[in-house]
Amino acid sequence: MAASADFETDEGADGVDVRFTGRLTLARLGDLPARLDALGPIAALDLSDVERIDTVGAWIVTRTARAHDAKVTGASEDAQRLLKALAEDKSDYRVHPDRRPMWTRMLEQLGSASLGVWNEFIGIVGFFGAMIVAFITQLRARRRIRWHAIVTRFQSVGVDALPIIGLMSFLIGIVIAQQGAVQLRQFGLEVFTINLVGRASIRELGLLMTAIMVAGRSGSAFAAQIGTMKLTEEVDAMRTIGVSPMEAIVLPRVAASTIIMPLLGFYASLCAIIGGGVFSWVGLDIPPITYIQRLREIIPMTDFWAMLIKAPVFGILVGVTGCYSGMQVRQNAEEVGRRTTSAVVAAIFLVIVLDAFFAVFFSSIGWN
Incomplete structure (x- = not known):
């Protein structure tokens, strides 16, 4: 059975070094994004032990690297291609978009109706x-x-x-x-x-x-x-x-x-x-x-x-x-x-x- 996405941490001088393991795919992510967000300053992200990565996994890595100005290492050829494509996209994507105020949504629905x-x-x-x-x-x-x-x-x-x-x-x-x-x-x-x-x-x-x-x-x-x-x-x-x-x-x-x-x-x-x-x-x-x-x-x-x-x-x-x-x-x-x-x-x-x-x-x- 394929391993779920996980990571190990090592304390470094400039912050936490994160080493990913398993499969960074949508079906195997689980609560990994939430656990990553709970970490302190991250200095490096190591992908050398990752078995497989898809677009969602690459997006998680890219988002974390941008947030902490961390260095990404150990990426395979496929991972590098995905990370490069996502690095060129500067859009601010969110897992849960910001919820607009209720009165704004009410006015929008009233106008549409x-x-x-x-x-x-x-x-x-x-x-x-x-x-x-x-x-x-x-x-x-x-x-x-x-x-x-x-x-x-x-x-x-x-x-x-x-x-x-x-x-x-x-x-x-x-x-x-x-x-x-x-x-x-x-x-x-x-x-x-x-x-x-x-x-x-x-x-x-x-x-x-x-x-x-x-x-x-x-x-x-x-x-x-x-x-x-x-x-x-x-x-x-x-x-x-x-x-x-x-x-x-x-x-x-x-x-x-x-x-x-x-x-x-x-x-x-x-x-x-x-x-x-x-x-x-x-x-x-x-x-x-x-x-x-x-x-x-x-x-x-x-x-x-x-x-x-x-x-x-x-x-x-x-x-x-x-x-x-x-x-x-x-x-x-x-x-x-x-x-x-x-x-x-x-x-x-x-x-x-x-x-x-x-x-x-x-x-x-x-x-x-």
């Missing part, structure tokens, strides 16, 4: 512009519009999502009614629970929760499907035969999510209102007829129009972010997962930001 978000935003805007150009091209030659692909996406984006969106919205309606009733009961105003459920469902929560659900369900599916097509080179094959991936893959998905989002939002709002009505009937003893009549009195048409204006925008946003993330897949299957996650996070974040913008805008024009 901000730059990444900005680059993603610019990429999505550019991708949206390319999609608009492809859409205008299809409008000029309507025979190129793939109606069958759009209708097929209606099934996956809309019809298949009805059960989960309906159940989710129904339960959210119950939660809003229950929490609102608990607070309003303190003032003897439980009847205003109907106002809370009706306006919140139609104007905000119904559509917002639908957009989040579609982003997590269909937006991720868009990214995963297109990302897999990129890895299997189907997208490149389309370009080779003269088919535009933007027209064949992206536009049908974005069109389907844009058209179906208002319908899903309206459906989700109705389910939330029904859930609130069930709780009002069971928990507050408000008859369904009274509940419906009250809804007709307190829900203005502006809430309905606001929902219809926001819904297509959210649909475009979900479709574009999902397709963009799928198109960015380049290397391996692991990137498909990362891009799918990125599509969902970006879509939900942008939907919430735009919803806040719409809330301020509608309030400023008097749609309160």
